[in-house]
Amino acid sequence: MRPILHRTCWSLQHAFAGRRPQAHPHDPCLQIPRLHQKLKPQLSRRYAVAxxxxxxxxxxxxxxxxxxxxxxxxxxxxxxxxxxxxxxxxxxxxxxxxxxxxxxxxxxxxxxxxxxxxxxxxxxxxxxxxxxFCAMHVLALGIYQTLTAEALLWLCEQRIFAPSATDLDERLRAAFLHFKGWLRSNKLSCSGREFSSKRLHVSKIDYPYLGYKAFNTRIVLAWFEMSEFQNDLECTDRYLTGSEGEQLYSEGQRALRLYREAALIFSGKGELRFLLRPKLHAMDELLKGCREELYNPRFFQNYAEEDVLGLLKPLAQKSILARHFEVTMLKRYFLRWDLGRTDFMI
Ligand SMILES: [Zn+2]
Structure with missing residues (x-):
């Protein structure tokens, strides 16, 4: 990776200075391509890595x-x-x-x-x-996965779903039917598979979490009406006002403290529940950013980038047997990229 990163750095430094390269990055005696020689040395804009x-x-x-x-x-x-x-x-x-x-x-x-x-x-x-820190990985693919699994288990333990059932999986199935009904009445969709002890990673030797994708976890969180902080994060703009920053900070800190309380209660009972994972510190950092920088962490999460990976994976699978994997994959990518359209056909 180092040669690529050196070249990236060289390129970013030129972009910062707002100038086109006048010499080859490896050897100033080498000419840059003739096409580029005709262009003005100064760019119309300057760019900085933020x-x-x-x-x-x-x-x-x-x-x-x-x-x-x-x-x-x-x-x-x-x-x-x-x-x-x-x-x-x-x-x-x-x-x-x-x-x-x-x-x-x-x-x-x-x-x-x-x-x-x-x-x-x-x-x-x-x-x-x-x-x-990416807000999607920290929250929807981290802390919310634990919270939704713990909430489901607590409701099943309290016999809210299928109270006469003795089996956890049977109660989780009943919970899923209730969840599906809630989705229909709210005109929402969720592609997550049926709740089960396997999907919740229920085990005597490890902590539970709901193995759902980011979007689906966020929907389950809304079903539990635990998404006050996430709603506020989604409803505020890129630049927060002082009061919005304070509100997000206090809501998030309250959630973190409650999480820690729950972890303490279960650790007192000797049960592996509410894993105190380092991602909680990443959330602490995101909250600090909300309050001090007044910048919404939703704007540096990686939903779109993960989607691109989802697009590239089938192309990579189709190109895996090609002699020149990288070239074939890039050609397949560009062949399917229609600049006039916003969607992408595999
Ligand atoms: Zn830190």
Whole structure:
């Protein structure tokens, strides 16, 4: 990846300066293509990198982070830790809303990144804060999956669905029928399969979560009427007002604290429920951004990018036997891309 990242950095630096390259990136003595020689050296606009998007695993791979969900120090932006050992437990990520010391650019470079950091740190204006946690992966594909599974299990344990049934799967089936009725009456759709103990990953040795896609998890969350925070996130614009930022922050922090309370209750009983996952800290970071930057995290989530992956996967499967996989796949991609249309035909 490093040669690609070096070239990307070179290209982004030119875009920042608003100029067209006048020399070959590897050797100034080499001529740039004749077509480009005729163009004006100055671009009509300048561009800056404002954010790096992607899920946590992508960031960890791209930036080779030492700080990640499985490490002792989990965050590239602050000094939050995975557990309460060291620092008198003052930086444990479960202390939601705490004023964890922030990392400066230099501290992030020296402590979070490897000895030979990703070349993109050389881009003008780089700061660790622009490596953004994806709201979709943190919420709909993380915390909401746990919340919806826990809510379903709690309702089944309280015998709200099929009270006479002895089997959990039977109660979950009844819950799913109720959910389908709610979808019909609200004219909503959800492609998620029937609830079952397998789909909820119910196990004595692990924590439950609902194995649904992001959109479907969000719909189940609405069924439980637990989506107040998510609704506000979706109804507010890119730039938040001070009161919107404060409201999102307080709603989100309340949810985090309730989650921690539930985890404490179940851990007191010795049950593996309400997993205190590091994604909760990523949500804490998103909330901090809402309040301090007044910028809606919905605008750096990756729904559209994940959709593109969904489009590319069938093409890759069709091209897998080709001798030149990358070329064949790109040709298939461009053959199906009609610039006059907004949709894409596989
Ligand atoms: Zn942090």
């Amino acid at each position: 954010e790096y998007k992607g899920d946590w695993e992508w960031h960890q791979r791209l930036w080779q982070m030492r700080t990640h969900w499985n490490a002792k120090q989990i965050c590239h932006a602050c000094r939050a830790t995975r557990n309460s050992k060291g620092n008198d437990g003052q930086c444990c990520f479960t202390l939601f809303g705490s004023n964890f010391p922030r990392r400066s650019f230099e501290e992030c470079l020296l402590e979070s990144m490897p000895d030979c950091p990703c070349p993109l740190v050389l881009c003008e204006g780089f700061h660790p804060a622009i490596i953004r």
